[in-house]
Amino acid sequence: MSNLAKTFSSSLGRKLVMALTGLFLCTFLIVHLVGNLQLFKDDAGQAFNAYAYFMTHFTPIKVVSYLLYASIIVHAIYALIISAGNKKARPIAYAVQAGSQNSPWTSRNMGILGTILLVFIVVHMGDFWWKYHNDELPYAKYEISLDNPNDINVSELPYDADRLVHSEVTDVQAGKRTVISKDLYKIVNNSFQTWWYVLLYVIAMAALSFHLIHGFRSAFQTIGWNNSRFLPLVRFIGVWVFGVLIPLAFAAMPLYFFFK
């Protein structure tokens, strides 16, 4: 085995993989959230559809996205390997173990939380990512006034295999810009009309919150980045940004469409 391979099969190396992939997924969450905030824009989904197109067709982003899928898979597989090893390290369980007396609940249940998230990611990607890429989605045609960008006239176009996923034409004489996009926004809107589907999302975001409250800080501990000056900042970000703000914002989306 090469030195590097040995390093990543050691207990510490495996942890490093978990930490690095985990932190990478955390950064993705920020990007994903910023993009998804377009959903709240009152433009019948024009900005959101444009964002969806950008994310799926801009080459550097595409490269990163494959890195992302790999990270999710590696993170999950390593979690399995580590959990199996940990199970083996204690073949006979305690009859009584008072874990709640010495450690936070989240830290002891990362596996369960992670499994919920994995199921969620599969459902989530199947419903949006897969459909966007493969299904025959309708198109939305936006006619936007050049004088007043808030004046948007939207109409639906049927699926047409020859049509570009996204196109933009500005007609100065007519004083408008016409944007035609695959209408992912509509799919989103429709999906979030079902109560149990919304509930699934809210539960998943709760799991995300608990997962990250422990996970974000834990990653820094594993990497060894525990400088006492920065540690409070890491803790703050871990709890308030990744544990509260981001999951709340994500959970607000299905609720927004459900109650809209």
Added chain:
Amino acid sequence: MKLDSKIPEGPLAEKWSKHKFNLKLVNPANKRKYTVIVVGTGLAGSSAAASLAALGYNVKAFCYQDSPRRAHSIAAQGGINAAKNYQNDGDSVHRLFYDTIKGGDYRSREANVYRLAEVSVNIIDQCVAQGVPFAREYGGLLDNRSFGGSQVSRTFYARGQTGQQLLLGAYSALNRQINLGKVKMFTRHEMMDIVKIEGEAKGIVTRDLITGEIETHAAHAVLLCTGGYGNVFYLSTNAMGCNVTAAWKAHKRGAFFANPCFTQIHPTCIPVTGDHQSKLTLMSESLRNDGRVWAPKTAESAQKLRNGEIKATDLKEEDRDYFLERKYPAFGNLVPRDVASRNAKEIVDEGRGVGSSGIAVYLDFAESIQRLGEDAVRARYGNLFDMYQQITDENPYKQPMRIYPAVHYTMGGLWVDYNLQTTVKGLYCLGEANFSDHGANRLGASALMQGLADGYFVIPYTLGDYLATIGPDAVDLKNPAFEEAKKNVIDRVNQLLSLKGTKTVTEYHRELGHIMWEYCGMARDKEGLIKAKNMIRELREDFWKNARVSGISNEFNQSLENAGRVADFLELGELMIDDALDREESCGGHFRLESQTEEGEALRDDKNYAYAAAWEYKGDNQPEVLHKEEMVFENIKLSQRSYK
């Protein structure tokens, strides 16, 4: 047999250097042909094993604990002395030597003690190089404190766990040699006997404490580093497993046992609470720097305190007796350990003891807290106060601590010459297990110093001389002496296991402890000692009839382990009584009521007792024979200790 201490000729300060030069050396290429057995892995054992292995010898090291790091040296709190004179306060090798001889009440060997003081400085260097985290000043240099009433600051310390840090240092050196394959470590192995071939020690018999297997191990020399025998008193500050077995077996094989009655009783321990008590906990004597020792003036108020009718704080100043300050105005609460202990006992004997048992006196911090503030007191003694509260459930910031003396250290041990060799050739004894350096009383922070001095800086030289003399020919395990010794051990084990009486071994141990504490403890007299001698004999006979030992031999059997150790204590106890009877003087930790000044202080008799009493075993139930090694003082004038 005449005792030959092998003290080198010449001026005191040159003896060790000259001796080192005169000792034979083993050729470096030959060292790997020798095997040395080290029994015990405390400071003396670990340091010896590591140092000898570093020289190139093959070492087999044994300990009864599950890890060498757990030997009881680990529990030493206070510190380690060294004549570094880092504080520029007038310390020197000679001063450390002088203080140690005087502290030992002039019953130790000048040459040994001088050597101890001389190598003390190397110990600190060695430990620091190993990464021992001694306390430091802000400038980054080592900090020192004055300890045990010493007039210079020569004590190096590592918070309240100097022993653990030093032992971890020695253990790390040992680990390095284990890693290099030079030391083979046998944990959970108890030494059961010495194997002698043609009068020289050539191996040991051990019991694997997990499988129960009796094994023999051969070597060119055997080093006993097995600690003290304070547990003969049942209750002591020693660890539960501390025992005399290795030293006692060696004694029965011809090693003389010297000054067995010299035991040190430490004044500031937490008192006994009941019969269930298994051990006593020491609190650093630094507490006496700020605490005031007192007892009620009258037995009546003591009775009220015991019954809980009044509290200590209810007692007015004029009803309290600050007895140490009253009797020793110059030293007050800082009198040496033996003096402080004896006075506490007197108070209790007068019926003025406190606590529900009545066997304690107060150590009061109220005045210090008033003078310095609670925070300052907390900064100095916080961890000790916490420990006290943890054990007693009493808050020492609000009410005085209760303290009582407890057995802490044994100055006696196997007799060794200047080379640390016992009266059996090839059998060496290091650390607390030998008798050599502390005389009749050990000074604070000197035990760690002696253990490491013996292991790091004495035995690597002196052992080589013996090994060079005998040559590297391998010791044959097939020699019938091994089989015979093994058979004896198996018989002994079976004999113990056949005991299916009604009393537990612990009950015998407790009874032995009571006898020893009562008659051979802080104060001794002829009548009591004779009585105790008979009591111990009866107890021993009863043990071999009515004791109960559980289990079988081929398993992990703590009941059997304990039985073997207690059986040996039952024999040692009698020898201690003999020794105490012989020594009709008071010196250091040995106080004979018949030998005291008009003021009730210890009265030494240098004319008749300036000797080390080395006892020779003559067979079961035979009186032991006394050999005397005269203590010759050429560099120090003997004087009576006075702390008035």
Added chain:
Amino acid sequence: MSKNMNLTLKVWRQKNSDTKGKFVTYQADHVSPDMSFLEMLDVVNEDLTRKGDDPIHFDHDCREGICGSCSLHINGRPHGPKQGITTCQLHMRSFNNNDTVVIEPWRAEAFPVIKDLAVDRGAFDRIQAAGGFVSVNTGGVPDANAIAIPKVIADEAFNSATCIGCGACVAACKNASAMLFVSAKVSQLALLPQGQPERYRRVQAMVAQMDAEGFGSCTNTGACEAECPKEISITNIARMNRDYFTAKLIKQEEA
């Protein structure tokens, strides 16, 4: 004075490492609150011995919280319900009359049960022997004051050095990980100047041995730190990780 208690003990009994163990229930009556937990077991054992039963085996020695021999998982927690102490320092006043007390051995693949509540912690010694030392022979070392060590560094190294090797960290960890122990040992020498020449070699050797012993992986639950009788911080783990990754990924491989 508080009253004596009656307790029900559920104790793990196991003849040796080859046999399966089980819980056996004992009654401990008239337990004084001033007893230590181990003294309470002593009394139970005295009774068992008198009855001709095999006493309960458990490791213990100094009984003052420093040798690290005693263990015991008491009601789900290593060294019992209180923080910052070992089992031998635990007093019965921490329990109430009629309590049921479940006593188990440390459970870990790397700590096989020897008998009843005693386990083999030899793995710790082997990890230490793999690299937990400074390679100096006896003699020939510089004067102790030749190197000045800043007090804060010395104090920090001391905090790591207080580890008593009891194994409570492994026992408390849901993964039976030994990271707190190993990191404390690595940290002590990584912080001090004396430990620098072998700093990166040491961390690799000790981690490799730790893995070979079959301990689990750290998941940063912090249970070890909470249960450590010497309250050693998991900062040590971060420090060890940093050194390990530096050694493996950044430093040139050492010969």
